[in-house]
Amino acid sequence: MAATRIGSLLHALGLLIVLAFALFPFYWMVTSSLKDQTELLASPPVWFFHPTLSNYMDIFADTKVTTAVLNSLIVAVSTTLLSVILGTPAAYALARFEFRGKADLWFWFISNRMISPIVLALPVYLLSRQVGLLNTRLVLVLIYLTFNLPIVVWICTDQFRSIPPDLEQSARLEGASQFDIFWRIYLPLGLPGVAVSAIFAFIFSWNELLYALVLITSQGLKTAPVVATNFMSGYELPWGKIMATGTVIVLPVTVFAMLVSRHMIRGLTMGATK
Amino acid sequence: MSFLKLDKVVKRYGSIPVIHGVSLEAKKGEFVVFVGPSGCGKSTLLRMIAGLEEISAGDVSIDGRVVTSVAPADREVSMVFQSYALYPHMSVFDNIAFGLKMAKMPADQIIGRVDEAASILQIGPLLSRKPRQLSGGQRQRVAIGRAIVRHPKLFLFDEPLSNLDAELRAQMRVEIARLHRNLGVTMVYVTHDQVEAMTLADRIVVLRAGQIEQVGSPSTLYDEPANRFVAGFIGSPKMNFIEARIGAVADNAITLSHPAFVGGTLTVERAPLRPVSPGAPVTVGLRPDNLTIGSPNPILNLTADFSENLGGHTQIYATATDAPQIAILANGRRAIVRGATLPVGLASGRVYLFDADGIAM
Numbered sequence: 196m197a198a199t200r201i202g203s204l205l206h207a208l209g210l211l212i213v214l215a216f217a218l219f220p221f222y223w224m225v226t227s228s229l230k231d232q233t234e235l236l237a238s239p240p241v242w243f244f245h246p247t248l249s250n251y252m253d254i255f256a257d258t259k260v261t262t263a264v265l266n267s268l269i270v271a272v273s274t275t276l277l278s279v280i281l282g283t284p285a286a287y288a289l290a291r292f293e294f295r296g297k298a299d300l301w302f303w304f305i306s307n308r309m310i311s312p313i314v315l316a317l318p319v320y321l322l323s324r325q326v327g328l329l330n331t332r333l334v335l336v337l338i339y340l341t342f343n344l345p346i347v348v349w350i351c352t353d354q355f356r357s358i359p360p361d362l363e364q365s366a367r368l369e370g371a372s373q374f375d376i377f378w379r380i381y382l383p384l385g386l387p388g389v390a391v392s393a394i395f396a397f398i399f400s401w402n403e404l405l406y407a408l409v410l411i412t413s414q415g416l417k418t419a420p421v422v423a424t425n426f427m428s429g430y431e432l433p434w435g436k437i438m439a440t441g442t443v444i445v446l447p448v449t450v451f452a453m454l455v456s457r458h459m460i461r462g463l464t465m466g467a468t469k
Numbered sequence: 470m471s472f473l474k475l476d477k478v479v480k481r482y483g484s485i486p487v488i489h490g491v492s493l494e495a496k497k498g499e500f501v502v503f504v505g506p507s508g509c510g511k512s513t514l515l516r517m518i519a520g521l522e523e524i525s526a527g528d529v530s531i532d533g534r535v536v537t538s539v540a541p542a543d544r545e546v547s548m549v550f551q552s553y554a555l556y557p558h559m560s561v562f563d564n565i566a567f568g569l570k571m572a573k574m575p576a577d578q579i580i581g582r583v584d585e586a587a588s589i590l591q592i593g594p595l596l597s598r599k600p601r602q603l604s605g606g607q608r609q610r611v612a613i614g615r616a617i618v619r620h621p622k623l624f625l626f627d628e629p630l631s632n633l634d635a636e637l638r639a640q641m642r643v644e645i646a647r648l649h650r651n652l653g654v655t656m657v658y659v660t661h662d663q664v665e666a667m668t669l670a671d672r673i674v675v676l677r678a679g680q681i682e683q684v685g686s687p688s689t690l691y692d693e694p695a696n697r698f699v700a701g702f703i704g705s706p707k708m709n710f711i712e713a714r715i716g717a718v719a720d721n722a723i724t725l726s727h728p729a730f731v732g733g734t735l736t737v738e739r740a741p742l743r744p745v746s747p748g749a750p751v752t753v754g755l756r757p758d759n760l761t762i763g764s765p766n767p768i769l770n771l772t773a774d775f776s777e778n779l780g781g782h783t784q785i786y787a788t789a790t791d792a793p794q795i796a797i798l799a800n801g802r803r804a805i806v807r808g809a810t811l812p813v814g815l816a817s818g819r820v821y822l823f824d825a826d827g828i829a830m
Binding site: 359361362364365366367368369370371372375379380383384 | 519520521541542543546547548550551552554556557558567568571572615619
């Protein structure tokens with residue numbers, strides 16, 4: 196009895212430590228965004244302070260930040276939608292059909308993610324300049340798509356494989372077309388996998404800094420992470436504004452993840468067979 | 470005129486044949502059961518009729534139309550899967566209506582058809598539930614409802630009762646038989662359970678290793694098995710086999726010799742189906758339910774080993790010199806003393822004989 200109580204106490208303590216480790220940076224970012232510059236730079240750090248929204252007023256007064264958030268939203272949402280629209284049929288094909296070169300295709304998807312993005316930065320820059328895509332949102336969507344598609348395809352293939360093949364055959368006997376089977380059976384039953392991969396795609400596209408920095412130079416098209424780093428120039432480091440921008444950037448991802456997470460329930464296929 | 474016809478149907482996976490040119494005909498309204506041990510190809514054959522497995526050679530026709538290269542949905546067949554294959558994200562109503570929706574039937578007609586199927590199967594109150602909220606038996610009914618709602622020409626059942634417990638299995642067996650009687654539709658039913666085969670079938674097809682061993686009515690297969698395999702497969706408890714030799718052959722009698730027989734010999738008073746020569750090996754088959762203990766004319770001298778009380782019957786296992794364990798199904802309860810000598814006679818039925826190749830003789 197006592198042993199189990201101590202055990203569960205230790206368990207809770209361990210969880211608390213992990214939680215603190217994960218959440219502290221987030222906490223520091225949000226609280227810092229609510230401090231003024233003197234409190235921010237105080238040493239030792241100030242734990243109790245008068246919160247102020249002045250940093251937020253500053254960044255929202257600056258149209259750079261709002262435009263950048265809008266740009267990020269456009270790029271991330273289109274990338275996520277395209278990844279899911281293109282990735283799920285591919286995953287269905289890989290999960291359920293046998294065709295020549297299937298293993299090679301699979302490996303090609305994996306190998307896409309083996310290359311460090313920075314290795315490709317220069318060739319991608321030169322290519323996009325050549326085709327006139329430099330300084331467009333489209334080029335970011337296309338590049339992010341190449342990174343996101345493999346994730347969507349892997350996760351969804353695995354998810355679709357777990358759906359009993361009897362369901363597909365039964366639907367086929369009942370006159371469902373290949374598209375009906377995908378649309379009415381695989382997609383709804385594979386929703387947990389689709390949701391997870393959509394979150395990954397969104398977070399990746401939303402946070403990506405390297406390509407956004409290299410391929411976009413015109414101020415009006417810059418994405419949020421780029422604008423946040425733009426504050427770190429010249430002789431001043433406006434920590435409050437950087438932290439406020441950071442908080443604003445994190446918000447949409449959190450909301451999106453919360454919206455989608457209710458679809459990530461396991462056991463949705465329970466009751467299909469047996 | 471045959472309704473379902475399989476004409477030298479072959480299935481190969483790569484170069485490995487699994488169905489070796491099966492030919493079979495079924496009449497309209499007939500209940501045909503495919504039975505055989507696991508891996509005999511019975512499910513593959515059923516799926517070939519459904520169109521879910523490609524046919525490597527030969528033809529399948531349904532109602533006079535060759536459907537070998539017709540898409541599964543256009544064959545006008547319905548199938549009940551072993552796993553039920555219900556769509557877990559859809560309600561019972563949507564599960565049953567799925568095929569009709571795919572066929573673009575008007576909504577009011579769909580409702581009518583689903584209600585009809587639901588009342589036949591008594592699942593009306595369940596229509597708004599999801600499959601996970603149903604018991605095994607209820608899921609089974611929904612799966613059958615999904616099959617009957619399309620008014621198919623041919624019903625296919627792939628081991629539909631194997632996931633149910635014994636009591637429910639017996640109950641659903643009766644319901645399927647009743648359904649067949651009421652709908653009068655041709656049904657092909659796959660099972661490895663010979664009790665299901667015996668009770669449901671108009672005709673049983675016994676399969677082994679992708680080939681038909683025998684086709685016939687349940688009583689034909691029971692009374693006149695074509696070979697040792699069918700004899701051992703049909704009937705519960707299983708037929709006893711004794712490896713004996715032919716002693717003498719007369720016009721109307723065959724004498725067999727084996728140490729287990731009383732006096733070392735057993736005379737069967739009938740002419741063999743084919744000419745046999747003395748000294749040839751022969752397998753003697755005796756059904757446990759045909760044997761009786763304490764007979765005035767015993768044919769076997771056995772030593773009691775143990776017994777199982779089955780309530781109304783007692784299953785007795787006994788041994789003999791040079792023979793495998795022999796089972797006897799006796800009426801009522803019998804107390805058996807281990808090691809006691811049992812004089813066993815043949816109460817009814819017959820002595821089955823099979824030659825060295827296992828063919829009935």
